[in-house]
Amino acid sequence: MTENNHTPDLVEAEHHTVQDDPKVVTRRWILMGIGALLNGVVGIAVAVPVVRYILGPIRKKGAYNSWISLGSATQFPAGETRLATYENPFNRPWDGETAKVACWVRNIDGQKFQVFAVNCAHLGCPVRWFPQSSLFMCPCHGGAYYQDGSRASGPPERGLFEYDYKLVRGELHIDAGQMPTLANPASPNSPGEQSANGGLTVITNAPGGCGSCQKS
Numbered sequence: 001m002t003e004n005n006h007t008p009d010l011v012e013a014e015h016h017t018v019q020d021d022p023k024v025v026t027r028r029w030i031l032m033g034i035g036a037l038l039n040g041v042v043g044i045a046v047a048v049p050v051v052r053y054i055l056g057p058i059r060k061k062g063a064y065n066s067w068i069s070l071g072s073a074t075q076f077p078a079g080e081t082r083l084a085t086y087e088n089p090f091n092r093p094w095d096g097e098t099a100k101v102a103c104w105v106r107n108i109d110g111q112k113f114q115v116f117a118v119n120c121a122h123l124g125c126p127v128r129w130f131p132q133s134s135l136f137m138c139p140c141h142g143g144a145y146y147q148d149g150s151r152a153s154g155p156p157e158r159g160l161f162e163y164d165y166k167l168v169r170g171e172l173h174i175d176a177g178q179m180p181t182l183a184n185p186a187s188p189n190s191p192g193e194q195s196a197n198g199g200l201t202v203i204t205n206a207p208g209g210c211g212s213c214q215k216s
């Protein structure tokens with residue numbers, strides 16, 4: 001009976017003792033702080049990829065635009081198609097030679113150009129230009145393209161991909177931030193559309209390559 005009367009008092013006294021002990025309180029807060037910190041770190045680690053995935057499509061639009069000079073336009077004579085290379089703007093120090101990207105530059109008439117991705121629109125093999133036949137030929141499966149990049153024959157279902165370009169003080173610049181592909185066409189504008197941009201002539205290319213260009 002006596003024990004029963006004293007037990008609650010003893011428990012309460014112990015409780016007060018523990019509650020009032022600054023060491024115990026401090027330790028508890030430290031552990032709670034560490035727990036909260038770890039929860040926060042794990043939460044951020046989980047949330048960052050999810051947010052990046054969700055915002056990825058928004059970031060893609062124009063986020064990688066990077067105009068690169070291919071050098072003086074005079075190195076591409078009118079009426080000829082020549083190979084040019086540029087350095088991928090998004091390379092890493094260890095990329096070495098692989099950072100160099102090739103493209104075909106066609107000077108149509110001294111004023112207008114076409115710049116084609118070197119990769120075949122079928123499975124990406126590098127195409128070669130044959131001036132004798134005025135054709136781009138793919139060595140892998142026999143795909144062929146006319147000089148304006150439109151499909152001539154073989155497995156490719158479309159023409160060569162084209163870069164947007166502009167002439168700046170006599171130099172040919174291409175929008176090389178991203179390789180033009182089906183998923184990432186060079187421009188949403190119509191073929192050959194011209195627009196003024198700060199006094200520079202910018203010629204944008206068709207998203208479907210030059211399938212609608214005139215063959216000559």
Ligand code: FES
Pocket residue numbers: 120121122123124125138139140141142143154155156
């Ligand atoms: S990769 Fe060019 S035709 Fe197949």
